[in-house]
Amino acid sequence: MKGVHLGIGIAAGVAAGALCVGVLAAVGDEEPAPPPTSPTTTAAQDTGPGAAPIASAPYLHLGWGRPPQPHKVMDATGITAFTLAFALSGGGCAPAFDGKRPLRGGPEAETAQAIKDAGGQVHVSFGGWSGRKLGPRCATPEAYAGAVQKVIDALAPTALDFDIENDDELGNAAVQDRILKALKIIKADNPDIALIITTSTDKKGLDKWGQRLLERAAALDAPVDNYTVMPFNFGGSSDMYADTVAAAENLKDRLMAVHGWDAATAYRMTGVSGMNGVSDDGEITTPQTWTRLRDWASARGLGRLSFWSVNRDRPCPSGGDPVTDCSGTEQHPWEFGKITAGFRQ
Template sequence: MSKLTTGRRLSWIRVLIVAVVLGALLVGGLYFWNIKKDTARAADSGEWYGSYVDATSTPFYPFADEVGKNERVVLAFVVADPKNPCSISWGGYYTPETANETFDLDRKVARVHERGGEIVISAGGLNNDELATACTDEEKIVAGYEGLLERYDSTTLDLDVEGNDLEDAVASKRRASAVAALQEKASAAGKPLEVWVTLPVDTRGLTESGLGEVDRLLDGGVGLAGVNLMTMNFGETRKADQSMAGAAEQAARSTHQQLIELYRKHGQEVGERTMWAKIGLTPMIGQNDLLGEVFTLKDAAELKGFATANGIGRISIWSANRDMDCGPNAADIERVSNNCSGTPQESREFARLLSTDMAEVSATKKPVVSPEPAPMETAIVDDPAKSPYPVWNSQAAYPKAERIVWRGNVYEAKWWTQAEAPDLPASDAGSAPWSLIGPVLPGDKPEPVATVPAGLYPAWSAKNVYEKGDLILFEKQLFEAKWWNQAQSPEAAIQGAGDSAWMRLSNSQVNDIVSKNKKASS
C-alpha cells in the first residue's frame, strides 16, 4: 500500500516557466522604465530656434528688430584676428570695439536682451581660423572667449568647425581643453556654459573628420549640449529624386546612430530620445552653394515636421541675412547670394515657419520664478552728460543719419525731420522718421566733437565763390561744398535743409581728413 504525500513538488519545467515569466516582466519593466527616463531627459533638454546672423556682411543686418521672446540670435563668426592670432575679431575685420563703433553691435545685442531674446556666440566658420587653431596659448584662448561671452551676456558658445579647422587634430585637442576649462570656470561662477559643435554632414552622416572632432571634445571633458548639423550642400550623396528635406532627414538619422555609438565608446549610454535632443539641424535656406540644391519653404515645412516628431534639440538657418526674396533686380537667382534666398518667399518666412513652437517649448523648460511686483512707471529723463549723442529736441531739425538720444535709447534719422518724437507711434516701421538703434549703454559718454587745427581750412565767407568739394569752417564745424555756390550759408545744412549747397561732415570724416593731412605734412 502506498504512502500519501502531504504536498506537491513543482516540476523543473514549471519552475523554468515561472522564471522565464518573471524575467520577462523584469526586462520589460526595465525597458519601459528606461524609455520613460530617456523621454524625461529629452524633455528637459529645452528645444530652441535661432537664426544665424552673418554679423559682418553688408548691409549690416538689423537682427534686433524682429527677434521673438525666447528666440536666440546666433552671431557669426568670431575668429582669430589675422594680425594678432590670440585676439578675438569679428570675421577677421573688426575687434569687438570697432564692431560696436562701425555697426552698433553692443547696442543691437542689448536690444535683443530687452526683447527677451538670447545671444549665441558662433566661433569659426569656413573662411577664417577659429581661435584655438591660430593661437597656441590655452589661457589666452579661454580669456578671449570668456571676455566675449561676458561682453554680450551670452551663456551659449557654438563652435562652427569646418574647412582647415576640421583637419587640424592638434588644434582640436587644444580647443577641447580650452572649452572644458571655460565651462569649468563658468560653472564655478554660477553661470553654466552651453556648448554646441556645428559640423558639415552628408546623407551618410558626419564625416570622419567631424566624428573625430566630437570624439576629441568628449575626450577633453567638454559637456556638449549637442551637435548641430549643417544640412546643406549634399552633392552626390543626395539622390536625384530626393528633396533637400529628405536628404537632411537621412543625414540626421545617420548621425543619430553614429553619435549613440560614439558616446557609448566614451562610457556614456544615451537613449534614443535623449540623443535626438542633442542634435541640431541647420539648413541653408533657398539656393545652396551647389547649383541645383534649393531648400524651399516646402522643404522647411517637411523638416520642421521631422524635427517636431523626433524632438530635435535645435533648429537654425543660414542665414537671417538671406531670409528674404531676391526681388526683380537679382541677375541670377541660381547663384547663391549673401543677402537673399533665391527662392520665392515673404520676408523672414523661413524663420517664422521653422521657429513655430520652438521658443514656447524652450520657455517652459526654464525655472518658474515668482513674479515680482510691477515697477512703478516713471518718466525717463535723459542725462546729456551720459548720452553718447545729443538729447532729442523738438525745436531742432535733424538731417538724414543724424543720431540722438531719447528716453534711454539711441535713434537715427531716416530722413530730414523736425518736431517728430523718435518714439511716436507709427502705423508701420517704414513710415517712422526714426530708426531705433538700441539702448544707451552703461559707460556711454558724449561723443567728443572732432576739431580741425587752426588755419587748416578757411572760414566761410559770403563773398567767396566755392567749387564742388571745397572745404570750409563754419561755427567750428567742417563743411564740404556739394556744388558751385556763392553767398549760400552753411547754416541751412545745420538746419537739415536737403537743398543746401553744403554738407556737414561727420566726426569720423573730419578725423580721417585731419589724419590724412598730418601724414601728408610729415
C-alpha cells in the first residue's frame, strides 16, 4: 500500500507537540449527524473461526486530526468500538503509541477509559505504514509477545489488530514468522482477546507477500480471528465499489484454498478496512459507495468492516485538511461511522 500521505500509519511521524493541548477536544460547531438507525454488531452470532467481537471498530488516531471525544461519536453514530492506532517501537522492543506516547497515563489510556465508560470496546492496532515497527525490533516471538502484553496490561482491549504492511514487516519473511508465532503466545495468555491481521491489497488481490502471510499463518496454526484487507491506494480506481469487492473476494478465495474452509467460513474470516473519502491516489469512496459496500459485506457475512479514520469522518470546511481531519468528500459529520454501525455479520 502506498500510504504516503493518508494511509494507515502515516501519523506515526507526527511531532509529539501536536498532542500537548486538546487531544480529546470536542469537535467544534458542526451540524449533527442524522440519528443512527441501527446499532453496530460487536460480536459474531455463532461460534468457530471468526466468532470474535471485532465487527465494527473504525480507527481513531490521537496524533493528529482533531481527535473527537469518542462518546460524542458513539452517540451520533451507534458505533460502540474504536481501534486506537498505532502501537510502535518507542526504542528497541519497548512499545509506545506512535513510538513516543506512554502506554499508561497518556492520551490512549485516557481515551480507552472514556470509551469503556461510555459502554464501548477498545481495540489496539500495531504497526501501520510508517514509523518504527516492533516486528523488526523484537528479536524473538517471545519478545514480541511480551511487548504486546505490555499494551494489553495497560489498556485491557478486547481485540488486537496487527497491521502488517510495508517492507519492514510484510516484505520480511523472518518478521512475518516472528509475529505469527507470537500470536500463539498472545492468544494462550489472553484467550478472550480477538486477534486480527490487516494487510494491503491490489485490485486483483494480495501480492506474493500477502499470500505468503496467509500461507504461513495456516502452516504455523496462528490463532487469527479475522484477516482484513485495505482496498484502497490501487494506483487509481474509477469504481471503488467493484475494486473493493474484487479484492475482498480474492481474500475469501485465498482463505478457502489455504485452510480448506467453506465459503461461509471464509467470508466470516474476511474483513474490509476502507479509506473514507479521498485516498492517497485520489480515489474517492463516498458515503453512498460505503453504504453499498456495507450492504455487500453484510449480505456475504464478512466478519469485519472498518475504515481509516474517525478523525477524517467529517466534511471539509474552509481550512479543513483531508489528510488528517476531514474526508475530502461531501458528507455529514460522522456519516461513515453511522453507515458502518449498520453492518451486520
